[in-house]
Amino acid sequence: MxxxxxxxxxxxxxxxxxxxxxxxxxxxxxxxxxxxxxxxxxxxxxxxxxxxxxxxxxxxxxxxxxxxxxxxxxxxxxxxxxxxxxxxxxxxxxxxxxxxxxxxxxxxxxxxxxxxxxxxxxxxxKPFGQDATSFVELEKNLQNTFPEEEIFYVDHYLGKSTVLSLIVLKAENLFMEKLLSREYLQEVRIAVCETEGVEEREAFYEETGAIRDIFQNHILQLLTLFAIDIPPLCEEDKRECQRFQQKVAEEKVRLLEMVRLPEAQKIFLGQYEGYRQEVNNSHSHTETLVSTTLFIDSPRWRNVPFRILTGKKMAEKRSFIEAVFHSVVPSPNRLSIEIQPEERIDLFINVKTPSMDFASTMAKLNFSYFGTFGAKSPEAYQKILYDFIHRDRTLFPNSRFIRQSWKITDELRQKIEQHKIIPTPYPPHTLRAEDFFILNQSERNPG
Ligand SMILES: NC(=O)c1ccc[n+]([C@@H]2O[C@H](COP(=O)([O-])OP(=O)(O)OC[C@H]3O[C@@H](n4cnc5c(N)ncnc54)[C@H](OP(=O)(O)O)[C@@H]3O)[C@@H](O)[C@H]2O)c1
Missing domain, CATH: 3.40.50.720 (NAD(P)-binding Rossmann-like Domain)
Structure with a gap:
């Protein structure tokens, strides 16, 4: 080879x-x-x-x-x-x-x-085009010469271990699979926060912006992997596994087809201060941050808000998915799947404090890759290369997924244009995910 x-x-x-x-x-x-x-x-x-x-x-x-x-x-x-x-x-x-x-x-x-x-x-x-039209162009170009099974579109984000563990978490923990639905959840939060700015990619970024750079691929990938109905996982039977991969891919596309965009008022764009000087365009309206809410019109997810955030020059580098459960008390249970920099799964539950009464506080049941296995999991690109070599497509978006994700992205951008939503400046390295996904004080730093 x-x-x-x-x-x-x-x-x-x-x-x-x-x-x-x-x-x-x-x-x-x-x-x-x-x-x-x-x-x-x-x-x-x-x-x-x-x-x-x-x-x-x-x-x-x-x-x-x-x-x-x-x-x-x-x-x-x-x-x-x-x-x-x-x-x-x-x-x-x-x-x-x-x-x-x-x-x-x-x-x-x-x-x-x-x-x-x-x-x-x-x-x-990536990038696989700049919009649905240019992707279809690329796809046509490819299809004329290579069959789809020879093409692997890389989204390295999917090689990260916690992203992969989403599959296992749902496929092999039936209670989790059942709990992750509208019956038990009030909302889902998905964040990809970066501390870096545009660095040497000024020209590329000025044309692209956060919606096309991160939302179209990483965010929609995380959303679908979290939200799909996962078929049972198999390890040994190769044929079954191919069917599993195919099923996951189909489910992801099916789910994307049910994504509904929010009203214009629910779309917030930001641009970090100093960005315009970096890209040498004093009138730039390119967003370096986007916060919005999506809905999935499926029986499992109808009316559950999926709150989305991605931004550059934020106060901390942190990507996560968090499921917030319905609650009878002010601090709801949360399942938090941290993707980077730490790879962790935390479940936040209310527990009694050591007192004579029923005073309670929030505590964290924690699993961390490093804590449990004493080793860092393989780098995302190692997994991507491994799967590419072994012809495993589970983590590679297929062209239908990319086409549909561009369709959603184009519609979001059209809405922004129609409603003339322009980015609000924000001071670099000050905003945190919590500023968008407001938590009450007791939830912030549980022991
Ligand atoms: N950088 C990242 O972290 C990152 C992350 C995700 C995705 N990507 C994507 O990965 C791709 C590469 O990005 P990059 O940052 O590595 O770009 P880069 O640093 O500019 O590297 C481009 C490479 O392409 C080679 N090249 C350019 N024209 C060529 C030609 N005509 N024939 C043969 N080789 C040619 C260059 O060779 P010479 O320099 O030797 O001329 C260089 O090795 C892009 O599609 C980017 O969007 C990058």
Whole structure:
């Protein structure tokens, strides 16, 4: 098997993908040749020096990497690439800017037409278009040359362990599956809060904004994984597992089709102070924060508000899903699934304090990956690569999901435009998720 990385000199490959490759247990990638394609280095040793300076403890994986200097837009690209490819199974990972994708895909197609080959797979990094129309364009482009089963759209957020554990939590804890419904829940909160600003991605971000950058993919992925009816999980039977993956994918799309957007008054946009100077546009109306509420018109979720928040330059880096239960007391029970930076599941319950009366307080039943297993779970990209290599599609959105998520995103953006909702400035590093999902004091810092 050959794993070919386009964009192997870029930010994503060197900061995220390569460390994930390096952290595979020794032997796991033994039978794999890795071909790294970039333009800026001429020789193998220059490239390996560059990687090993960035990652001094990378170890044996460096010996497995072969570097190829090649430009996908040049005529002689294919003649440079072909000698490096195994004809049995080739996996292409596109970690370049999306504007280069069409050229790379054309080259892969040309190679394939001329080479009797076993199987290929192609992984693409987001963004998958800028709206439903441009995604359909990309999809058409792909479908003309590659069948859908060869395409893997990457949303690395789904490789995070707590996101995965959502599946197990629901599939293997029947009481949880039953409790997560309108009968027991008053609302669900989903937050992806970042402390970073736009950093070097100014031009990209100014065109994109928080709704397209995070809401369209990570938030809608989290929402669907949390809200779908999960079929029973199986581990051994391969065929069953494929059916499981397919069922999860279908359920996610079905659920997205039932998502209802809120009235315009329930949409709040923010822009951190200083953003306009960073992107050099004194009139920018690009949102760096969005807070809104969605509903899912299904029997399980009808009228349960799904409160959504994502923002840059917030006071803390924190992503979570929280289910808030109906309650007879002012502090409702909550199930909190923390995705990052800590991977935890907390259940907040009311307990009696050590007193003579019935005084109560909120306490936390806690599970943390590190606390329980004494080890950090694999990095998201390790899981993504593992599944890509093993052809497991559970964590890769299919094109129907992406199309539907763009449809919702486009409708949300149209509503914003129609109602002329513009971002409110906020001071950097001051806002917390709690400021949007108001909790009373006793809930804030339970012991
Ligand atoms: N950075 C992240 O954390 C992140 C997170 C999620 C998704 N993504 C997505 O991942 C993709 C890559 O992002 P990035 O931040 O890594 O970008 P980047 O740092 O600008 O890297 C782009 C890479 O593409 C290569 N490249 C450009 N044109 C090429 C061509 N014609 N032929 C062959 N190679 C070419 C560059 O090679 P040379 O530089 O050697 O010329 C470089 O290796 C984007 O789609 C981005 O949206 C990035």
């Amino acid at each position: 050959t794993l070919v990385f386009f964009g192997a000199t870029g930010h994503l490959f060197t900061r995220k993908i390569f460390p994930a490759l390096a952290s595979f247990p020794s032997g796991d990638l033994e039978n794999l040749s890795i071909l790294a394609i970039g333009r800026r280095f001429t020789t193998q040793s220059e490239y390996i020096n560059f990687l090993s300076t960035l990652h001094p403890n990378a170890g044996a994986i460096l010996k497995q990497i072969e570097y190829l200097q090649a430009d996908a837009r040049e005529e002689d690209f294919l003649s440079k690439l072909t000698p490096h490819l195994n004809t049995q199974e080739v996996l292409f990972y596109l970690a370049t800017l999306p504007s280069v994708y069409p050229d790379i895909l054309k080259q892969i197609h040309r190679w394939r037409v001329n080479t009797p080959t076993g199987s290929i797979r192609i992984a693409l990094e």
